[in-house]
Amino acid sequence: MEFAIFMVILYFLPTITALVLREDPLGIFLVNFFLGWTIIGWWAALIWAVASYKSLQVRNAPVSSGRFCSHCGTLAPPGAQVCPNCGRAV
Numbered sequence: 001m002e003f004a005i006f007m008v009i010l011y012f013l014p015t016i017t018a019l020v021l022r023e024d025p026l027g028i029f030l031v032n033f034f035l036g037w038t039i040i041g042w043w044a045a046l047i048w049a050v051a052s053y054k055s056l057q058v059r060n061a062p063v064s065s066g067r068f069c070s071h072c073g074t075l076a077p078p079g080a081q082v083c084p085n086c087g088r089a090v
């Protein structure tokens with residue numbers, strides 16, 4: 001009996017993983033339920049469950065931060081040839 005319970009838990013391991021890790025476990029459950037008996041379907045469901053789906057949001061990425069003046073430390077805008085504060089070349 002314990003072996004049967006273990007096998008059921010093992011069979012639905014992708015769904016259990018999806019329930020823990022993801023917000024949309026329905027598709028993984030369907031693949032797991034209908035295709036899990038094929039080894040490929042089980043692995044596909046498991047990989048889908050653990051794969052990250054949230055796109056990483058990058059905020060405040062430095063596109064071009066300009067250059068700091070070596071004399072006064074002011075940040076010159078990108079492409080500037082002279083410091084906006086002291087007028088020296090950057």
Ligand SMILES: [Zn+2]
Pocket residue numbers: 069070071072073074083084085086087088
């Ligand atoms: Zn300066």
